[in-house]
Structures are given as structure tokens and as C-alpha cells.
Amino acid sequence: MNENIYCKLTEAVKKSRFGGTLVRLLDKMITIITGISYLVLLCYIYKYSRNLLYAEILVPGVSFVLVTIARDLLGARRPYEVYGFEPVIKKETVAHSFPSRHVFSIFMIAMAFMQVSPILGRNFLIFGLVLACIRVMGGVHFIKDVVAGALLGILMGRLGFYLIF
Numbered sequence: 001m002n003e004n005i006y007c008k009l010t011e012a013v014k015k016s017r018f019g020g021t022l023v024r025l026l027d028k029m030i031t032i033i034t035g036i037s038y039l040v041l042l043c044y045i046y047k048y049s050r051n052l053l054y055a056e057i058l059v060p061g062v063s064f065v066l067v068t069i070a071r072d073l074l075g076a077r078r079p080y081e082v083y084g085f086e087p088v089i090k091k092e093t094v095a096h097s098f099p100s101r102h103v104f105s106i107f108m109i110a111m112a113f114m115q116v117s118p119i120l121g122r123n124f125l126i127f128g129l130v131l132a133c134i135r136v137m138g139g140v141h142f143i144k145d146v147v148a149g150a151l152l153g154i155l156m157g158r159l160g161f162y163l164i165f
Contacts, residue, residue, distance in 0.1 A: 003083045010139040013088050020088050023138050027089055030131045038109045052115060059160035060108045067104050067152060071096045080139050087139030100141045103132045103149030111157025
């Protein structure tokens with residue numbers, strides 16, 4: 001998307017009666033629900049299948065650190081920095097746009113759920129797609145940022161769990 005489309009998109013979201021509130025609310029809710037769900041998954045695994053526990057912590061943890069380091073090294077600017085508009089989702093940070101760590105995290109957690117419950121894993125993939133759209137509509141990520149985050153979450157999750165199992 002180009003500057004004109006980003007500016008029009010974020011303005012349309014802000015101008016709609018509940019658009020900005022809904023985007024911010026969904027962004028927070030999906031993020032919080034995903035984090036809590038991951039902790040519940042770890043508790044479940046601890047109680048019922050401890051042999052999975054290390055992998056379920058290690059694969060997402062190491063991958064998260066690697067993605068964070070890559071973001072810091074790349075220092076990609078966010079859409080609102082590049083195009084000079086106010087995003088719907090308020091951010092204080094600069095740069096660190098590529099890849100989207102929010103989107104990466106939810107797709108990685110989906111891969112963690114796939115090890116225990118493919119149905120729940122697929123549900124988190126759907127939540128991930130919704131979150132990716134929200135992050136773009138909110139003006140804090142380019143499409144390439146969320147696509148890269150999703151692909152890295154899936155690929156690193158699949159590879160990590162494959163290597164361990």
C-alpha cells in the first residue's frame with residue numbers, strides 16, 4: 001500500500017463511529033487472550049504431558065529473542081513514521097516495524113498449540129490473521145511486516161518443534 005491508501009485507511013477507521021475504539025480494543029484483547037492462553041497451555045502441559053514442556057517454552061522463547069534481535073538490527077520504520085500520520089493504535093516507539101512481533105508471537109503460539117490441539121492451533125491462526133489486519137489498519141505496520149511476522153512464526157515454529165521431536 002502506498003502513502004495515500006494508508007492515510008485514507010487510518011482516517012476512515014478514526015472517523016467511523018466505533019472504528020478506532022474497535023481496532024484498539026481488538027488489538028489489546030487478542031494480545032491479552034493469546035498471552036493468557038499460552039500460559040494456560042503451559043500449565044496444562046506441565047500437569048498432563050511434561051515431556052512437551054521444554055519444547056513449548058524453548059521454541060517460542062528462542063524464536064522470540066531471534067526475531068527481536070532481527071528487528072533491532074533492521075530498524076525498519078513504521079508507516080506513521082514514514083508517512084507522517086497519527087496511527088489509530090498509539091505507539092511511543094520508533095522503528096522496530098519489520099517483522100511484526102505481535103503477529104509473529106500469535107503465529108508462534110498457534111504452532112505451540114498445534115502440538116497439543118490442532119483445533120486450538122487453527123483458531124489461533126485465525127486470530128493471527130485478524131491481528132495482522134488490525135495492526136495494518138491501526139497504522140503501526142506495513143503489510144510486509146505482518147506477512148513476515150506470520151511466516152516467521154509458522155516456519156520457526158514448525159522447524160523448531162520438528163527438530164526437537
